[in-house]
Amino acid sequence: MSNSNYDIAIIGGGASGLAAAISAKRQNNSLSVAIFEANQRVGKKLLTTGNGRCNLGNAGNLSGRYHGDTAFAERVLNKFTTSNTIDFFNSIGIECIELEEEKLYPMCLQANGVVDQLRFAADEIGVETLIEHRVQKIEHKGNSFIIYVNGTTYTAKKVIIATGGVAAPKSGSKGDGYTFLTNFGHSKTTTRPAIVQVITKTDLTKALAGIKVEGEISLTTKKGSRTEKGEILFTEYGLSGPPVLQISRMVAECGQGDISIDLLPDIDFTEVFSILKRRKDILKNRTTDQLLLGFLNKRVGEVVIKSAGISLSTPIAELKEKDLKDITAKIKNFKMTATGTKGFDNAQVTAGGISTKDFNADTLESKLIKGLYATGELLDVDGDCGGFNLQWAWATGYVAGISAAE
Ligand SMILES: Cc1cc2nc3c(=O)[nH]c(=O)nc-3n(C[C@H](O)[C@H](O)[C@H](O)COP(=O)(O)OP(=O)(O)OC[C@H]3O[C@@H](n4cnc5c(N)ncnc54)[C@H](O)[C@@H]3O)c2cc1C
Structure with a gap:
């Protein structure tokens, strides 16, 4: 039976949301952790990455490969480096291989292998995944959050917003996270398509x-x-x-x-x-x-x-x-x-997003609302083509996941 009160609710089951869920549960298995995903399955965008091969990271120097708030990005990326990405994927059954331009891929060269292992790892560790649950609204009352999905409400002590940006909206990321976070008082920089x-x-x-x-x-x-x-x-x-x-x-x-x-x-x-x-x-x-x-x-x-x-x-x-x-x-x-x-419909990533100035780079917790976290493309950081955006998604997911579970 589905529980409707969670310790940690993760809104969005994309790259950063899955990394956050697994990291949070690993950090403290006694917590109840749920992913709310709008699509019929998690990781829909991930399936299309790297031309279906999932360029999941880059073994080269990460510095100079990010845009937006680069100082903030560097602090987060120092907490979860490329070698942490490789270890993380090894730990869920994905072997990594370095190919052209230091790009990292799963050795099977199949993005669906990556999505499946992330999904299985989350299930195995006890993450509850609620598919076809597009969150409409999130409120903060007292010490908890109320999450609204199609007339049903859920509560959570902590919420991680991992809804992505507005690039490739067909994959599910339609900018809902901007609304959630600006309603909580966060500011947003101008968004533009990138890698397009x-x-x-x-x-x-x-x-x-x-x-x-x-x-x-x-x-x-x-x-x-x-x-x-x-x-x-x-x-x-x-x-x-x-x-x-x-x-x-x-x-x-x-x-x-x-x-x-x-x-x-x-x-x-x-x-x-x-x-x-x-x-x-x-x-x-x-x-x-x-x-x-x-x-x-x-x-x-x-x-x-x-x-x-x-x-x-x-x-x-x-x-x-x-x-x-x-x-x-x-x-x-x-x-x-x-x-x-060719615009957001064809772009791989969103440049700009939720301003990082009101987030703590060590935890990804909001400085405005305690217990609220944000990850991935939603934030005002984007990377070059070559695995840098997924590295950002894993790193922010990890940092937010373990911080929320601490
Ligand atoms: C075609 C393509 C190829 C790419 N290739 C690469 C690559 O090879 N390497 C690389 O590094 N990067 C690549 N990227 C970029 C990378 O995929 C993204 O930057 C990354 O997936 C962002 O992760 P995220 O968790 O922030 O958001 P997403 O992966 O977009 O996940 C957000 C999730 O939130 C869900 N969601 C949104 N709103 C709601 C809501 N209200 N309620 C519930 N769920 C919601 C969405 O359905 C989605 O599943 C590619 C992107 C595209 C489009």
Whole structure:
């Protein structure tokens, strides 16, 4: 039979809520701990992480990989490090493996394995999971909290809000936690989508839709610049791919920015220019549409030549040194304008959120309401693409879970 009075109620059975529940129960098994989850199952978003493989952490340096209140983030992350994440997952039956760019994955490379083991570990230790329980309202009366779900009320001595942000709302996180916490007097910073595809003026990208290049992308905005290297995907609307997702936060923040793509980042301008001179000599009996064939992706090469103002039908023999320099410049600095992002529906994470200033970084307890805690994406901290957001979810879940159980 379901108990309706709990020692600890966790609102949200996502990454941080599950970590909080397991940590709280492990800290003090005699406490009654319940997860209230809106969906039909816990961990729905987790299933989609890392392209279904769940990039659950990052073995590299975490410093410099977080945004928002970075000092607060560092304090929490020092209490639950990457090696704690690996130990935690080992303790619930998940072996971890480090792959490209120091990203950590479960060795099975299956996000559903991670969700299942989290779920089984919570069940085994006695966490009560209430699925299809979307919490509508939380009140604080005396020393306890009253939780309202579809006409039924529950009470809890302590409440951990783990409802996520507003990214990918189809997975259940629709921003309810912002309402709960602002009703308790907490403040919220502006929220924006991050780790999301970038919309550009499409005159160049439309012609290249579907093509991937190994390039280096630099974004310049009024707030600064950022450069990232990796596989860039041209799309109908603009750009995608890991380095694009990485710079997207700044596009969302500034609304627009100037993009420059280096299509051959490992070869400098002088070398590219001398390669073109050599190719001109070898291909002197052909037309310019063949100048970059076999050197760059065919369609990319054609767009580069056209954007340098040179006709594809020009005989290669007629190309002047200045023409080759102009083509080299386009290869090294392929420009376009970012005009926005694909929004929260497509974003992996929410930048901004509940201000950390009224939370204690050592416990994640509210400084305004005793017994109230918050975790994960809901707070004004977000990480880069590469396992940093899940590391934040586990770390905040752990800290809040053990603190609430102490
Ligand atoms: C497609 C995609 C891929 C990603 N890949 C990665 C990756 O590989 N590595 C990485 O580090 N990060 C990744 N992320 C980001 C990461 O998944 C999130 O940052 C992380 O899950 C946030 O954890 P959370 O506990 O704060 O919130 P969530 O995991 O969003 O969980 C919140 C939970 O609360 C529930 N809820 C909300 N409101 C209520 C309510 N009123 N009552 C009851 N329940 C409620 C929701 O249904 C949900 O289950 C990805 C995100 C997406 C969308």
